[in-house]
Amino acid sequence: MAYSEKVIDHYTNPRNVGTLNKDSKNVGTGLVGAPECGDVMRLQIEVDDNNVITDAKFKTFGCGSAIASSSLATEWLKGKSIDEALTIDNMDIVEELALPPVKIHCSVLAEDAIKSAINDYRVKNGLEALELPKSHH
């Protein structure tokens, strides 16, 4: 199966690889997936006082599409408010990266990672956790 150019681009030059201080109050961390399933994503956001995401970092264990999905997610998150970030849908990622059907779960994982990071931030800052839809796969 051939990868799309955009997947190869994100895979070869992943954006925003790295680690934010997970103990910091304005950092939210989402760790989703499982090693047994062959993919684990850790996505982190740094949020300013106006609820705007100023920085985003990721590290991913997984296939090229999983790495590309999380790399793309960090790009999209930067500059968005938390509420805007919640509207990112996995199918947007599928479309942007031209993921084939067998790789849709990678985009689902990226969406889960975004929501999980936002919830971590919310809970840290005294807000209630949002109800997240159960994992789709």
Place this chain on the structure above:
Amino acid sequence: MELPIYLDNNATTPLDPRVLEAMLPYFTNKFGNAASRNHAFGWVAEEAVDYAREQVAKLIGCTDKEIIFTSGATEADNLAIKGVFEMYADKGNHIITATTEHKAVLDTCKHLEKLGAKITYLNVKEDGLIDLQELEAAMTPETILVSIMYGNNEIGVVQPVKEISAIAHKHGALFMTDATQAVGKIPVDVNADGIDLMAFSAHKMYGPKGIGALYVRRKGPRVKVTAQMDGGGHERGMRSGTLNVPGIVGFGKACELCRLEMDEEAKRLSALRDKLENALLGLEESYVNGNKEHRLPHVANISFKYVEGEGLMMAMKDLAVSSGSACTSASLEPSYVLKSLGLSDDLAHSSIRFGLGRFTTEEEVDYAIENTRNAVNHLRDLSPLWEMFKEGIDLSKIEWAEH
């Protein structure tokens, strides 16, 4: 050196140019049907088939009458197992095989289960070899066949076939082996090994695709299988269908080349394989899968912990290898062979199989080492698991989100 480099010789091998040369006339001016008994075109084809049959037989130490040509090893596996099940139905219905067999054997056995066969799937030990005591304990008076592969396609381990056949025979069962990965690579002698039926294929030994054979013992005991393909009664009635003459000629030539060059080639390949393996084991947290002593000379299966195999292969973009990871399959299940060794799913997902071959050069191996090393390091820089491991976090204690 041309890129990409082919290191997937367990999947298939390139056709040796000497084989192609032998085959070419049989596509054009020597196109006859080997079953045409009444004109020169048929005789020429028949003579070529007879000659090739001898070349094939010589490689495995049998007589030419014991070779049944098929379309490949999958068909030969089917013919052997289904054919024995039918032919020996009044003797019993029990077949013993192992969990690490090729799907051509496992799925054939599953099919027979629906038809009333009892199948025992032996587990393997951590090193991929079966436990002979377990085999002995599984034998029953109804056991008609033991089917254990010679060399494994994913990890390259070589089963103790002599001991296995002795146990099968002691209990009155036949011994069949899928030797697709072994024939032409290491010495296989059906008499020394006590083999009654053996499947193998040309395209794994620098011959063409679409041709293989089933060895069927004729003496001590005389083994019979019920045909699975009915028709003109070719191949002593066991496999009807017009013979693939160019394929058979190529198969014969490929067998002859393997027989003449195997000793030297096995030495060369195991030295290259060891070089590759030792260099890559220099990377932290990398492990060889399968027994290192009893295995084929050209295969190395290595897990690089904390990186995922498919992602890794993408970074090894100049190398054609394969992975035990199955991120592309609908089931997302990693290799059942690696899981049978007791490997955890994450290590199975992290595995890469390197399959060297006749045309692999040392320069290519050096390149492969460098490319793999860089790829593993690149992906570990991206891996949250690697970071956690480096921080001393016990990954088995983390509650991973189910997905």
